[in-house]
Amino acid sequence: MNFDQVLSVIGGFGKYQKILYIWICLPQILLAFHMMVSIFTGATPPYRCRESASSVAGNQSSVPVTHSLNLSLSDSSCFSSDVLTQGNRTERVPCGHGWVYSKETFQSTTVTEWDLVCSRAGLNSLGSSIYMFGLLVGSVVFGAMADRYGRRFILLLSIALQTVFGVAVAFAPNFVVYVILRFLVGTTISGVIINAFVLGTEWTCTKKRMLAGIITDYAFGLGYMLLAGVAYLIRDWRKLQLAISAPGFLLIFYIWVLPQSARWLLANDRREEAIALLRKAALVNGRVLPPAVQVEKILGGGKQGHSAVDLVRTPQMRKRAFILFYIWFVNVLVYYGLSLGVSRLGTNLYMTQFVFGLVEIPARSLVLLVLPCSRRLSQSGFLAVGGLACLLTLAVPADHSNVLACLAMVGKFGIAASFAVIYVYTAEIFPTVLRQTGIGVSCMFARMGGVLAPIINMLHNHSPTVPLIIFGTSPLLGAALALALPETANRPLPDTVEDAENWDMRSPRNKEDREKSEDINQSASSTEEQELRHLARQP
Structure with missing residues (x-):
């Protein structure tokens, strides 16, 4: 009997696993808050030059702002007047006393507090990219640490650090400190995402393990939608940041309820702890576990040293790893490229944010229906849908905003579904001894896409078609590459590199x-x- 068979004996998706998923899902809501809050905290409201130094920031609301949103983002809002020089040439005079911002939608944002407009507007996107770079660093650091110290410890550490740094962001005295703290929050988010997912996967039997990814994605979508309501009620960026971060302190009880991964314990030759956990899970599920001596004989184990190099050391693993890395990169690039560009749709920001979160629910539901049939075809198909929807927007005139919005929703639908599949698919392809490292490195490539997404969105100001071409063609290439991956539906998880390398030899021929x-x-x-x-x- 391998570990999957033991899980089936004690209940592969019983009460114990369902309670575990509750603990896994709660932090996902907070993750969605942190991931998308910059849409509101970093928003740029309509603005114009302040007329005189006497118009201090505290009296901004008393100064009427007549510029429309489009006008507020143009050069006319960055200059106070035109001056005729001695050579009869007209020079534009930059705003000498700062800017006045409309408070019709936002009481304050990081843009209004630190004047991130005109020549400083690029700092806003730079801050988003640095935050995404934090996710990249966190995926590498916390992924490797989890394989060494266990999923439970790193997950608890990530939640604690995320809460502390998230609250600290609300009290940042300047933009530099704000960006540094957001970077640290980003690192912890990767620690929560990959460890919560892997912990759920390793406690779930073969037929039900896809739920580990899909159920947590539902929770993320719920947080996506809830953020729109929270941001609608709280229009001050510091109060909003505090509101989404402070609830993390309520998760302190995880110290007593969150279990370790029995599969990881066995892979690290800690059999007695693993057997104790399996016996507890069996008791909660109303099942029985064989005597400890027999279980030791059945399960085997032995700690082995592995590193990220083992992901590309053998030919089959190398091919699959590179394909997975690219698909992760594309998913995050397009997902956040579309999400962060939501303000360009020309609709109500809060309602659009809610709908973008809502569209993820049917996307995950469709994944639940098709994923048991085929991981490979599902991955390829959803990537193709996301890419084609982005390319079709190139053929729609700019004045057809409703059609463009619908295509954006379809693209978001396809990429959200693809995102759900890739978590499950990656966990099933990488073996137990490298699963956390593999997902960590995959997330590293994914976060490279996250770093590039705000930068690519900035290209919209120079050429609106360039971002759409990138967001359309890159998923189509990923869809083609996905067809070269092995099918993992209803297959036991590989535990060693040899198991993964000999995948085809282990599968039935017909x-x-x-x-x-x-x-x-x-x-x-x-x-x-x-x-x-x-x-x-x-x-």
Whole structure:
């Protein structure tokens, strides 16, 4: 019996796993808050030059702002007047006393507080890119640490640091400190994402393990939508930042309720702890576990030293790893490229944010329906939908805003569904001894896409078609590459590099062999479970 068979004996998706998913999902809501809050805290409201130094920031609301949003973002809002020089040439005089911002939508944002407009407007996008770079660093650091120190410890550490740094952001005295603190928050987000997902995956049986990714994605979508409501009620950026960060302190009880990964304990030769956890899970699920000596004999184990180099050391693993890295990169590039560009749709920002979160619910639901049939075709198909929707917007005139908005929703739908698939697919392709490292390195490439997304969106000011071409063609290439990956649906998780390398040799050759193998496995599992129950009842 391998570990998956033991999970089936004790209940591969019983009460124990369902409670675990509740603990995994709660932080996902807070993750969505942190990931998308810059849409509101870093928003640029309509503005114009302040007429005199006497118009201090505290009296901005008393100064009427007649510029429209489009006008407020143009050069006319960056200059106070035109001056005729001695050579009869007209020079534009930059705003000498700062800017006045409309408070119709926002009471304050980082843009209004630190004047991130005109020549300083690029600092806003730079701050977003540095935040995304924090996710990149966190995926590498916390991914490697989790393989060494365990999923539970790193997950608890990430939640604690995220809460502390998130609250500290609300009290940042200047823009530099703000960016540094946001960078640190970004690193912790990767620690929460990858460890929560892997912990759920490693406690779930083969047939149900895709739920580890999909259910947490539902929670992320819920947070996406809730943020629109919270931001609508709280228009001051510091209060909003505090409101989304402080609830993290409520998760302190995770110290007592969050379990370690039994699979990770076995891979690191900590059998007694693993057996104790398996026995506890069996008790909660109303099942039985064989005596400890027999379990040790069945499970095997032994700690082995592995590093990220092992991901590309063997030919099959190398090919699959590079394809997965690219798909992760594309998913995050397009996902955040579309999400952060939501203000360009010309609709109500709060409502659009809510709809962008809402569209993720049917996307995840469709994934639940098609993923059991095929991981590979699902991954390829959803990437193709996202890419084609972005390319089709190039053929729509700019004045057809409703059509453009619909295509943006379709693109978001396809990429959100692809995002859900890639988590499950990656965890199933990488073996146990490298799973956390593999997902960590994959997230590193993903965060490179996140770093580039704000920069690519900035190209819209120079050429509106360039971002759409990038967001359209890159997923189509990923869709083609996904077809070269192995099918992992209803397959046991590989535990060693050798298992992953010999994947094709371990799979049934045809439908008849596969059905025969399933019949034998079901019969054997039923007999083994009866024997184990009988042994457990013996004194």
